[in-house]
Amino acid sequence: MNRFSMRTKSLFLTIAPILVMSALTIVSCSDVSSMPPAIMTQVPTQEPPRPTITPLPYSLCLFVTGKYVELSAVGEANGLPVAGAIVELSVVDGTFYKQTSSEIGEVCWSNLPGATINLVISKPGYSTKEETLTLDRGRNGVVIRIERDRLEPTPNLMLTSEPVAIAETQASSIPLVRAHAHNDYEHPRPLFDALEHGFTSIEVDIHLVEGELYVAHGISEIQPGRTLISLYLDPLRERITYYGGWVYLQGPQITLLIDIKTEAESTYLALRSILEEYQDIFTVFRPSGVNEGPILAIISGNRPRELMQSESVRYAAYDGRIEDLESADLASFIPLISGNWTNFFTWRGIGPMPEQERKTLRDMVERAHLEGRRIRFWATPDYPSTARDAVWLELLEAGVDLINTDDLQGLQRFLIANPQGT
Numbered sequence: 001m002n003r004f005s006m007r008t009k010s011l012f013l014t015i016a017p018i019l020v021m022s023a024l025t026i027v028s029c030s031d032v033s034s035m036p037p038a039i040m041t042q043v044p045t046q047e048p049p050r051p052t053i054t055p056l057p058y059s060l061c062l063f064v065t066g067k068y069v070e071l072s073a074v075g076e077a078n079g080l081p082v083a084g085a086i087v088e089l090s091v092v093d094g095t096f097y098k099q100t101s102s103e104i105g106e107v108c109w110s111n112l113p114g115a116t117i118n119l120v121i122s123k124p125g126y127s128t129k130e131e132t133l134t135l136d137r138g139r140n141g142v143v144i145r146i147e148r149d150r151l152e153p154t155p156n157l158m159l160t161s162e163p164v165a166i167a168e169t170q171a172s173s174i175p176l177v178r179a180h181a182h183n184d185y186e187h188p189r190p191l192f193d194a195l196e197h198g199f200t201s202i203e204v205d206i207h208l209v210e211g212e213l214y215v216a217h218g219i220s221e222i223q224p225g226r227t228l229i230s231l232y233l234d235p236l237r238e239r240i241t242y243y244g245g246w247v248y249l250q251g252p253q254i255t256l257l258i259d260i261k262t263e264a265e266s267t268y269l270a271l272r273s274i275l276e277e278y279q280d281i282f283t284v285f286r287p288s289g290v291n292e293g294p295i296l297a298i299i300s301g302n303r304p305r306e307l308m309q310s311e312s313v314r315y316a317a318y319d320g321r322i323e324d325l326e327s328a329d330l331a332s333f334i335p336l337i338s339g340n341w342t343n344f345f346t347w348r349g350i351g352p353m354p355e356q357e358r359k360t361l362r363d364m365v366e367r368a369h370l371e372g373r374r375i376r377f378w379a380t381p382d383y384p385s386t387a388r389d390a391v392w393l394e395l396l397e398a399g400v401d402l403i404n405t406d407d408l409q410g411l412q413r414f415l416i417a418n419p420q421g422t
Contacts, residue, residue, distance in 0.1 A: 056137040058112040062087060063143045064105040064121060081105030082146060084225025085123040092116050100224050121146055124189035174198050175248045176415045180257075180376055180402040185215045187408065190231045195239075195247070197408040198415075201255040201376075204232060205301070208267040213274065219261070228271075232256065233278050236295060240281050246294050253283070253294055255336070255402075257319065259301035268304045275315035285314040290332055298336050309333065320373065322364065331372035336402075339364075341377040349387030353394050365399045376402035384410055393418070 064082045085101040091114040099107045115135045121144060122128040129146045180201040181187075181194040194202050206213045206228055213228040236256075239247055247254045260267045275282060275297060283293040299308065300319035308318055309329075320327065320334040322344065327334060344360065347353045368375040377395070381388040382405055392414055395403055405411040 057110065058115055058135045058137060058140070059108075059110045060089075060112060060117070060133075060135060060140045060142065061106060061108040062101075062119070063141070064101045064107070065143060065145050066126070066147075082123060082126070083227065083230045084223075085121055085126070085146065088120040088122075090118045102224065119144070124192060174416070175200050175252055175254075176412065177252060178396070178401060178403055179411055179415060180255075180404050181408060182378065182382075182404045182406050183217060185226070185231065186217065186406070190215070191235055193408055197412040199254075199408065199412075200248075200252060201257060201402050202232075203257040203259060203300075204228065205259045205261050206267065206271065208262045208270050211270065213267070213270055228258075229274065233274070233281075237278060237281050240294050251294075253292065253296055256295050256297050257300050257336075258297055258316065260299060260303065261301055264302035264304040265307055267302065268299065268307060271299075272315060279315055282315050283317075285317070285332055287312055296335070300338065325364065325367045325373075326371065335373055337364075337368050337373050337375045339375075339377050341380045347391075349381050349385070349390040353390075358394065358398070361394070361398045361400075368401075369399065374401035376400065376404055378404045380404060382406055389414060 064085045064087065066082045081101075082105045083101055085105070087099050087101060087107045089097040089099075089109065091112060093113055095113055097109060099109075101107050112135065115137075117133050117135065119131040119133065120128065121131075123146065126146045129144060131144060133140075133142060176198040177200050179197070179199040180203065181199045182203050183205065184190055184194050184199075184202045185204055187193040190204075191202065204215055205217055206215060207219050207222060209219070209222060214222045215226050215228055215231050216222045236247065243249050246252075258271065260271070279293075281293055281295050283296045284291045297316035298319050299316050303318055305318065308314060308316075317335050318329075318333055320329075320337045322337060322339040324334055324337060344364075345357050347357050365375055377400065380395070380403075381391050384407065388410075392403055392411070396418055403411060403415075
């Protein structure tokens, strides 16, 4: 190798590292984005996961309140919760729900399948209300007011010599002082059906369950909202206010026979507390005397006699039995004697009543009346028949004060047809 070649090689080895370093410096200072794609370093990127949004379900809490429609200038009682109202809810897809409003008038649903719903709200004594609502997603709270049926004040009618000819629409306003509605709560419209037929004595069975007085024949038949207050006391107070102090226009006093079905003392004490709150509509027995009210409450069924006798102030009287005839208790304590017809009489209306049984019946009535007490019998024939009418006629002629029936219309027609029964 000649000297020139060796010198050239030596020079190349000296400056090559310098050229490489310079090139690297230029690359590091250059704009990476201007470099060809082939020499760019790719850094993988990943978007954060998007949250899954679940739409809120449609939920509804409905509050049912009452509006009492007055025909006078007394005013309106609005906004009171209505317990026991039947609320039927349907959704556009055909789903159907049915519930009963609670003691505070509330009914709630969750997870409804649609925004548009139809409501039908009904309760005996109130006008049926229909509503269509459009819900927002999530919670919805709605107040719906339903109206009381109108109470049409019509003057009492005097019976003519041909009472059968009186139109039934007019006859319904005649108070029938000898008509007793047995197990009144079993009618489609408790209380209201009896009053429309002129009954002046109404029987209701009560059960004490968790501090509440429910109305039912048996404890297995108890339904939410069907309480003594909601079915009887509140409507009676409203009607008395409307008629100026009476259940019927210008009277007479009516009897509310309260049949205790659960334990006597505990049920009576719960009842007493409620009657005290409603004492403005009841006869009250005080040491100073009897303050007559538009309603006389009488306790039947499981009766705590000694407890009631020990009270200085009572809001109810005691339902006696046949053995209480000639009792030393005052008529203010036992104003009514009740007996099971089948325990004393074999006659059921077929053929003439045996004379001895007729005499027994009239002796019982006479003794009760001499003591200032009324008398009634339960378990008399009640199926529409000539036999039933025969028994009812004997009761009328003997002077029995209250005739017991489940057939409101049947007894109404019978009493109107027999003037001594009104």
